[in-house]
Amino acid sequence: MTLEELYELGQNFRQKLETFRAEIHVCGSGGCISSGSFQLKETFEKVCEARKIGADVRVITTGCMGLCGAGPLVRVHPSDTLYVRVTTEDVERIVDSHILKDKPVKNLLYPKDASFFARQMQVALKNMGRIDPESIEDYIAHGGYEALAKAITYYTQEGVILEVRNSGLRGRGGGGYPTGLKWDIVRRVPSAEKYVVCNADEGDPGAFMDRAMLEGNPHAILEGMAIAGYAVGATQGFIYVRGEYPLAIERLKKAIKQSERTQILGNRIFESGFNFRIDLRIGAGAFVCGEETALLQSIEGQRGQPRPRPPYPSQVGLWGKPTLLNNVETFANVPAIVLNGGKWYSAIGTEKSKGTKVFALAGRINNTGLIEVPMGITLREIIFDIGGGIPDGGEFKAAQTGGPSGGCIPVQHLDTPVDYESLTHVGSMMGSGGLIVMDQTSCMVDIAKYFMKFCMEESCGKCIPCRVGTVQLFRLLDRMTNGTATEEDLDTLEELCVMVKDTSLCGLGQTAPNPVMSTLHYFRREYEQHIHEHNCAAGVCSVGAEQADPAVASLHQSEGA
Amino acid sequence: MSKQADKQGNADNRYKYLDRAIARHQFRGDALIEILHTTQELFGFISRDLLLYIARNLKLPPSKVYGVATFYHFFSLEPKGEHTVTVCLGTACYVRGAADIQVALEKTCGCAMGQTTADGKISLQGARCVGSCGIAPVVIYDNDVAGYDTVEQATARVRTWMEEQA
Numbered sequence A: 001m002t003l004e005e006l007y008e009l010g011q012n013f014r015q016k017l018e019t020f021r022a023e024i025h026v027c028g029s030g031g032c033i034s035s036g037s038f039q040l041k042e043t044f045e046k047v048c049e050a051r052k053i054g055a056d057v058r059v060i061t062t063g064c065m066g067l068c069g070a071g072p073l074v075r076v077h078p079s080d081t082l083y084v085r086v087t088t089e090d091v092e093r094i095v096d097s098h099i100l101k102d103k104p105v106k107n108l109l110y111p112k113d114a115s116f117f118a119r120q121m122q123v124a125l126k127n128m129g130r131i132d133p134e135s136i137e138d139y140i141a142h143g144g145y146e147a148l149a150k151a152i153t154y155y156t157q158e159g160v161i162l163e164v165r166n167s168g169l170r171g172r173g174g175g176g177y178p179t180g181l182k183w184d185i186v187r188r189v190p191s192a193e194k195y196v197v198c199n200a201d202e203g204d205p206g207a208f209m210d211r212a213m214l215e216g217n218p219h220a221i222l223e224g225m226a227i228a229g230y231a232v233g234a235t236q237g238f239i240y241v242r243g244e245y246p247l248a249i250e251r252l253k254k255a256i257k258q259s260e261r262t263q264i265l266g267n268r269i270f271e272s273g274f275n276f277r278i279d280l281r282i283g284a285g286a287f288v289c290g291e292e293t294a295l296l297q298s299i300e301g302q303r304g305q306p307r308p309r310p311p312y313p314s315q316v317g318l319w320g321k322p323t324l325l326n327n328v329e330t331f332a333n334v335p336a337i338v339l340n341g342g343k344w345y346s347a348i349g350t351e352k353s354k355g356t357k358v359f360a361l362a363g364r365i366n367n368t369g370l371i372e373v374p375m376g377i378t379l380r381e382i383i384f385d386i387g388g389g390i391p392d393g394g395e396f397k398a399a400q401t402g403g404p405s406g407g408c409i410p411v412q413h414l415d416t417p418v419d420y421e422s423l424t425h426v427g428s429m430m431g432s433g434g435l436i437v438m439d440q441t442s443c444m445v446d447i448a449k450y451f452m453k454f455c456m457e458e459s460c461g462k463c464i465p466c467r468v469g470t471v472q473l474f475r476l477l478d479r480m481t482n483g484t485a486t487e488e489d490l491d492t493l494e495e496l497c498v499m500v501k502d503t504s505l506c507g508l509g510q511t512a513p514n515p516v517m518s519t520l521h522y523f524r525r526e527y528e529q530h531i532h533e534h535n536c537a538a539g540v541c542s543v544g545a546e547q548a549d550p551a552v553a554s555l556h557q558s559e560g561a
Numbered sequence B: 001m002s003k004q005a006d007k008q009g010n011a012d013n014r015y016k017y018l019d020r021a022i023a024r025h026q027f028r029g030d031a032l033i034e035i036l037h038t039t040q041e042l043f044g045f046i047s048r049d050l051l052l053y054i055a056r057n058l059k060l061p062p063s064k065v066y067g068v069a070t071f072y073h074f075f076s077l078e079p080k081g082e083h084t085v086t087v088c089l090g091t092a093c094y095v096r097g098a099a100d101i102q103v104a105l106e107k108t109c110g111c112a113m114g115q116t117t118a119d120g121k122i123s124l125q126g127a128r129c130v131g132s133c134g135i136a137p138v139v140i141y142d143n144d145v146a147g148y149d150t151v152e153q154a155t156a157r158v159r160t161w162m163e164e165q166a
Helices: A005-016 A030-034 A035-048 A089-102 A136-141 A144-154 A157-167 A179-188 A209-215 A218-232 A246-261 A291-298 A328-340 A342-346 A379-386 A419-426 A444-458 A466-484 A486-504 A507-509 A516-524 A523-531 A550-561 B003-007 B014-024 B031-042 B048-059 B063-073 B091-095 B098-109 B151-163
Strands: A023-027 A057-064 A074-077 A081-083 A195-200 A236-241 A277-282 A323-327 A356-363 A369-374 A395-400 A409-410 A434-438 B083-088 B122-127 B138-142 B144-146
Touching: A005 A030, A005 A136, A005 A144, A023 A035, A023 A089, A023 A486, A030 A209, A030 B144, A035 A057, A035 A089, A074 A089, A074 B098, A081 A089, A089 A328, A136 A157, A136 A218, A136 A246, A144 A218, A144 A328, A157 A179, A157 A328, A157 A342, A157 B151, A179 A218, A195 A218, A195 A291, A195 A328, A209 A218, A209 A328, A209 A356, A218 A236, A218 A277, A218 A323, A218 A328, A236 A246, A236 A291, A236 B063, A246 A277, A277 B031, A291 A323, A323 A328, A328 A342, A328 A356, A356 A379, A356 B091, A379 A395, A395 A444, A419 A507, A434 B091, A444 A466, A444 A486, A444 A507, A444 A516, A444 A523, A444 B091, A466 A486, A466 A507, A466 A523, A466 A550, A466 B151, A486 A507, A486 A523, B014 B031, B014 B048, B014 B063, B031 B048, B048 B063, B083 B098, B083 B151, B091 B098, B098 B122, B098 B151
Parallel strands: A023 A057, A195 A236, A195 A323, A236 A277, A356 A434, B083 B122
Antiparallel strands: A023 A074, A074 A081, A356 A369, A395 A409, A395 A434, B083 B138, B138 B144
16 A cells, blocks of 8 residues: 555545445444434335435445434435434435425434534544544545555654644543653663553543544544554554443454455555554453553453552553553544644643643533533533533533542532633642533532442552452441431541542542542532431432432441451 | 352353353453453353352462452352343433432332342343443333333333233
8 A cells, every 4th residue: 555545545536435326324423322313224225225226326334423411313425514403214315305305304304503613623622523433444544544654654653652742632442641741751761562552441430432432533533643653663552441432443353354454554554564463352341441551461361450560661661561551532633633733732732731632521411422521612612612501491500521530620610611720729630531520410529429320439459458448438428318427527628638648559540539628629618418407409319318428328338247 | 059050950051151261361360351341241140159169160269360350340240130120320321310210210129229039030230331321210120221211201211010910
């Protein structure tokens, strides 16, 4: 494969696409599948067949189109019309009226200028929901693998890294470490063997960005990894993907096979001396494996227990070799940066946080779904303009970012710009991109307890502050929610939070107290109400019942045994 | 389910598939997690005999195999029920009332999350997050993902399973 051959392949496929009279794209992401999008696709095919236009209309399943709450979604081309909540009964109407008579079906239309789309800016998600994720030709026809070909043909290793450094891209898993710098460190370590690892162990509850990207545009991740492999001098890549995402695994397997068959991955890529292969590793349901050293342990077939850093994986990683570890979204941004240049990317966003960020909007919000926004946009714009506000006349109470490592941002900080520093400043963090909106029906003490239970169960048990601390924190929080806590417990809670944060070994323990600390900071009144007045304003906790959570009861049991 | 019994029954090809998977990974100890995945796919769960079988073939101490198999939530060392109900307990589902569904299902089935009913019909389990937050709360009945689920729908569905004739 050469650059010319790649262009030709893309050109041929585009010509083939032009022969179609229309295209019907049916969203095939998690939300839409469970509301019946596969049956919908079949019905479209059948109806087109019955109208004798089966050969002229291309019906495909695409990746996530973003508006998950209004699924199943269908997009009709060339007019780029989006239909929402389409049922199998609507199929005939859409085909008869839109495809045959060019009259869009009005009552299913989603307005093109709606602020849900108008306020977004798509870089990492650019082709998602517009191409067939199971077709490498479709990806190439939309400019895919051009960045890899250009990087290998025209750039030196240093040149690629310089573009990434200039772009200002920072780790999208939530840590925010400058990507170019990390690449440079791995490149500089002398070693015959190096690895590139993609962290697709998306463990934060309430986050589904990585899943959507892996399912909707798997080739973009492969391309980003291959560019990284070229830049740092690695020959082998691994994608560590959650076992809970069977569709993502299937599509990645298919994508890897296709790229090997077209000789885009493998030996002598684009006629150069660069060889690169990618293998999948399937996770087995351990949240701690999202931590980089634990993830590497897991790839090696061990228990996923973190180890102290330094040495960082960039120096001593997989099987003791230098290893570059980046998140799915980070890799998804790389092809666009190489194609358009670092300067183009750094023009988006704020001074310290460049580019765009993908968020998964969920919880008590009208437009649940997947969005990509430029850094520096405010939370208010995300929640009320893009998200469409709170349903059922509810009142905004808090936005939770960063999952079990993050915090709750209250109404007085709604105008905080979304960037790494500002979110940390208000006691939360960027995190991987889960954004859960809560209204008055959520009790903040209960939410803190929910996250603490999560961390308690997911603690790997290696270091004591995390293993024991999270259990004690959970017990204290449980006492608050069942009405048996005292004022003293509140002090103990605060003290313990600081201790667990300061003395734990890895990110899981160090950040586990964050949800408690941020809710204590902004919603202390609610904690006090639970303790003194035995009252839960949200009506979630049964404060008077004085009954321990079943999880606490089972803790007692296991201690007795 | 012991290996000997399976061999006498001689209808069990599953060991053959397992051996093939182990050979494909060249008997390497660092393929342990991959092998455990394959085993669970083939057998539904990983029995004590299978753990020993894997340990011998990968030349790993049984303690290590047991340690890894119990560390990860995905691997089950107990047989599953005929049907599996998975309640997503991710944040988005939690905020939209997944806990109520959990309590109702536990009451209907008479067993807690992570357990199987006494008649072996239904296994209840919780999931961390299935990544379908847009349609929360989510419950998965065997392989059927149901979005915007309610307490009434969930209990009704489980009841029909319980009344099913074996």
